[in-house]
Amino acid sequence: MSKLHISTIINGEPEEFLCEPEETMLDVLRDRLSLTGSKEGCGSGDCGACSITVDGSLICSCLMLAAESEGKKIETIEGMSDGETLHPLQQKFLEEAALQCGICTPGMLVAAKALLDENPDPTETEVRFWLAGNLCRCTGYDKIVRAVLDTAQEIREIK
Template sequence: MAKIHVTTTINGEPTEFLCEPHHTMLDVLRDNLGLTGSKEGCGSGDCGACSITLDDRLVCSCLMLAAEAEGHEIETIEGMADGDKLHPLQQKFLEMAALQCGICTPGVLVAADALLKKNPNPSETEVRYWLAGNLCRCTGYDKIVRAVLETAAEMRGAAE
C-alpha cells in the first residue's frame, strides 16, 4: 500500500510526514512525530483524551485520518506552553490541583483553551457543556471547571 505524503503545520511548525491511508492523526502524532501528550483513552471519540485543534476547531485525533491534516493547522497540548512558560490554563490546573492521574488532562486543557479562544468570558454552564466530551475518572470535574473559570477571569484582567 502506498504511503501518503502530508504537509501540515503542527504547533506553529511546518511539518511533513508519511502515513498509511488508515493511520489516525493520533497514531502519527504519537508514533511518527513523538508528540505523546495526546492520549488514547477509548479509540472511539468518546473520552476526549486525544483532543487537538484543527484550524481552531476541537477534534478527537483518534477519529481523524492523518491524511486529512493536509494543508491544515493543528495544535496539540505540546503547543500550549510558550517555551519554558506554562500556558495560564496549565499553571492554574497545577495551582488548583485540577488534575490527578493525567490521562485526561491534555485533552481537557486543549478543549478548555479552544473554549477560551472562542469565548473568553464563559459561564460555568458553558464550561461544563464545552468540556462534556472529556471524561475524567479522578477529579470529579469541579476543580477543572473552577480552574477554567479562574483562568478566564485572569486572562481577561491581563488583557484590560
C-alpha cells in the same frame, strides 16, 4: 497501498510525514512524530483525551485520518506552553490541583483553551457542557471547572 506523503503545520512548525491511508491523526502524532501528549483513552471519540485543534476547531484526533491534515494547522498540547512559560490554563491547573492522574489533562487543557479562545467569559454551565466530551475519572470535574473559570477571569483582568 503505498504510503501517503503529507505536509502540515504542527504547533507552528512545518511537518512532513508518510502514513498509511487508514492511519489516524492520533496514531501519527504518537507513533510517527513522538508527540505522545495526546492520549488514546478510547479510540472512538468518547473520552477526549486525544483532543487537538485543526485550523482552530477542536476535534478528537482519534477520529481524524492523518491524511486529512494536509495543508492544515494542527495544535496539540505540546504547543500550548511557550518554552518555560506555561499557558495560564496550565498554570491554573497546577495551582488549583485540577488534575490527579493527569491522563485526561492534555485533552482537557486543549479543549479548555479552545473554549476560552472562542468565549472568554463562559458561565459554569457553558464550561461544563463544552468539556462534556472530555472524560475525567479522578477529579469529579469540580477543580477542573473552577480552574477554567478562574483562568478566564484572570485573562479578562489582564486584558
